[in-house]
Amino acid sequence: MPSPDAALRITREAYDAAAPAYAELFRDALxxxxxxxAMLDVFAQEVRTGGADGRVADLGCGPGHVTAHLHDLGLAAFGVDASxxxxxxARRTYPALRFYVGSMAALDFPAGALAGILARWxxxxxxxxxxxxxxxxxxxxxAPGAPLLLAFWSTDAPADPPQPxxxxxxxxxxxxxxxxAALLHAAGLPETARATREPQPADRRQFREVHLLARRT
Structure with a gap:
């Protein structure tokens, strides 16, 4: 298993190489x-009722299509990606929005600056x-009370360790x-809701999809 720094470098280089094809494939993914x-709608509502007034980060934004969707929902959304x-x-496709190169492990924002974080896959x-x-x-x-929405693929059983x-x-x-959810709770980000989508016959990956909503204590 690579170190976090090595994994970030490998991921950045891989997405740099795949960027044009990836953007075309997922342009209309939503x-x-x-x-x-529906979960993005819930997230937007949570941002508006969370008591924080500020920007919302789409972390791992890729070509920016979900950042644009958050903006259309009325959020002050911007995107961050390592690639x-x-x-x-993203900048060429959505010139009215802000996008930054950065790492989720070292975000260039002051403490409590964000009204919400989306980390979707x-x-x-x-x-x-x-x-x-x-x-x-x-x-x-x-910010205190601000929401976090994660999306990821699930293991097959609750007790399973992370699986590559x-x-x-x-x-x-x-x-x-x-x-x-236990790691989120330990980080002061307790879960408030989750939604699960079972794999469908047409899915490229036959994995269960999970959306976890949490809130900063």
Missing amino acids: RDRPLDR PAMIGL SLIHTPPPGLPAILAEFHRVL FDHAVTTAYRWSPDHL
């Missing part, structure tokens, strides 16, 4: 995913030993929702 849209190629595509490439430090960073930059699999871009990990 159109046929009603659960994803300069992805950020370049962006933690999956982090080796399991590196995840607690990233969750601690999320806690640092979120051959993602199309680079190695990724599936997580037990209960295991990840």
Whole structure:
């Protein structure tokens, strides 16, 4: 298993190489995913009622299509991604929005600066030993009461440890929702809701999808 720094470098280089094809593949990805849209709607409502007035970070934003969706929901959303190629595509496609190259493990924001964080399938490439430090960073930059929404693929059973699999871009990990919820709680980000989507026959990956909503204490 690579170190967190090595994993970040590998992930950045892999997404730089895949950026144009990835952007084309996922340009309209939300159109046929009603659960994803519903959870983003819930997240937007949580941001508005969370008591924090500020910007919302889409971490691991890729080509920016979900950042744009959050903006359309009325949030002051911006995107952060480790891949300069992805950020370049996002800036060209959505010139009215802000996008930054950066790492989830070292966010360039003051403590309590963010009104919400979305990390949608962006933690999956982090080796399991590196995840607690990233969750601690999320806690640092979120305002008290601000929400966090994660999306990831689940392991097959609640007691299963994180499991690597051959993602199309680079190695990724599936997580037990209960295991990840426990890490969130330990980081001061207790779970408030979760939604699960069972794999469908047409899905490329026959993994259960999970959306976990948490809130900074």
